[in-house]
Amino acid sequence: AQSVTQLGSHVSVSEGALVLLRCNYSSSVPPYLFWYVQYPNQGLQLLLKYTTGATLVKGINGFEAEFKKSETSFHLTKPSAHMSDAAEYFCAVSDRSSYDKVIFGPGTSLSVIP
Amino acid sequence: DSGVTQTPKHLITATGQRVTLRCSPRSGDLSVYWYQQSLDQGLQFLIQYYNGEERAKGNILERFSAQQFPDLHSELNLSSLELGDSALYFCASSGVQETQYFGPGTRLLVL
Numbered sequence: 001a002q003s004v005t006q007l008g009s010h011v012s013v014s015e016g017a018l019v020l021l022r023c024n025y026s027s028s029v030p031p032y033l034f035w036y037v038q039y040p041n042q043g044l045q046l047l048l049k050y051t052t053g054a055t056l057v058k059g060i061n062g063f064e065a066e067f068k069k070s071e072t073s074f075h076l077t078k079p080s081a082h083m084s085d086a087a088e089y090f091c092a093v094s095d096r097s098s099y100d101k102v103i104f105g106p107g108t109s110l111s112v113i114p
Numbered sequence: 115d116s117g118v119t120q121t122p123k124h125l126i127t128a129t130g131q132r133v134t135l136r137c138s139p140r141s142g143d144l145s146v147y148w149y150q151q152s153l154d155q156g157l158q159f160l161i162q163y164y165n166g167e168e169r170a171k172g173n174i175l176e177r178f179s180a181q182q183f184p185d186l187h188s189e190l191n192l193s194s195l196e197l198g199d200s201a202l203y204f205c206a207s208s209g210v211q212e213t214q215y216f217g218p219g220t221r222l223l224v225l
Contacts, residue, residue, distance in 0.1 A: 034213070043116065043204055044157075044216040090157065101170065102214060104157040 002027045002093050004105035012111040019063075019078040021108050023091030026072065031093040033074040034102070035065055038088040047089075050074065051096075061085070086112045117141065118207050118217035126223045132193040135220045139186055139207030145169070146188040147214060148180055152201040163188055192222070200224045 007022040025031060032051050036044040048059025055067040065076045074091060091105040117140035127133055139146050148160040150173075159172035163182035174180075177195075182188040192199060200223050206214040 036216075043118075043218040044206075045116070046213055046215065049213055102159070104159075106156050 002031060002095070002103050004091050004093050004103055006089075006091050006105040006108045008108055009106065010109045010111070012113055013081045014113050015083055016080050019076070019081045019085065019110065021076040021089050021091075021110065023065075023074045023076065023105060024072055025074065025091075025093045027093060029096060030067070030069055031096060033065075033067060034092040034094070035059065035063070035074075035076050036090045036092060036104075037061075038090065038107075040087070044090065047076070081110075081112045083112050083114065086110055116215040116217065118205060118215055120203075120205050120217040120220050122220060123218070124221050124223075126225065127195060128225055129195055129197060131195050131224075132191065133195065133222065135190040135192070135203050135205075135222075137188045137190070137205030137207075137217060139188070139205075140215055143207035143209050143212075143215075144186065145208045145210075145214075146182055146186070147206040147208075148174075148188070148190050149204040149206065150201045151204060151219070155201075157204075160190070195224045197224050 003026045005024050034049045035047040038044050048057045050057045050067045058064045063078045088107045090107045094102045119138045121136045144165045147162045151157045160174040162170040166182050180190045202219045204219045205217045208214045
């Protein structure tokens with residue numbers, strides 16, 4: 001069965017510093033991979049997704065993630081953190097055969113310190 | 115704005131009561147998903163409907179039920195409510211083989 005782990009339930013970075021949020025998945029075959037962001041009191045918003053092709057995926061708001069099959073990882077990065085990036089971030093996976101069965105990780109809360 | 119709408123935004127009720135949450139998917143999306151988000155359980159998939167038919171079931175309690183209507187909107191019915199049912203309930207929609215887009219959620223508080 002697929003599963004998703006996110007290292008660090010809470011990450012703090014200084015404004016302008018690199019953001020690195022870690023995600024590892026467990027799957028017998030490379031799945032589809034997603035990062036969602038949830039701002040306070042709002043729903044989840046898709047940041048980026050990997051399905052096939054280039055392993056470095058660019059998303060909205062300056063975020064990007066790299067699919068590394070050998071490490072079963074899909075870490076999310078942003079070169080320079082902004083105060084508005086403070087939110088909860090969820091990594092998710094689904095079967096390559098279907099977008100339907102999406103499994104979400106536990107989430108990482110990102111704080112940005114001025 | 116994802117295009118998915120949910121009503122009501124907030125709901126306060128008492129234990130033992132029954133509530134109905136409503137979701138309107140993005141235009142053209144045939145699939146609707148329901149999720150529960152709580153502090154202790156995280157984001158849990160409850161149930162999926164596709165074009166009016168139940169397609170997949172997750173960790174949905176027997177006290178909960180859902181349906182999708184011919185106009186593709188969906189309702190999640192929660193009955194015999196308990197304190198532990200207090201949570202954020204999200205609806206998401208998708209097209210065929212497409213990413214899920216989430217609504218803003220309904221915050222349920224059971225007192």
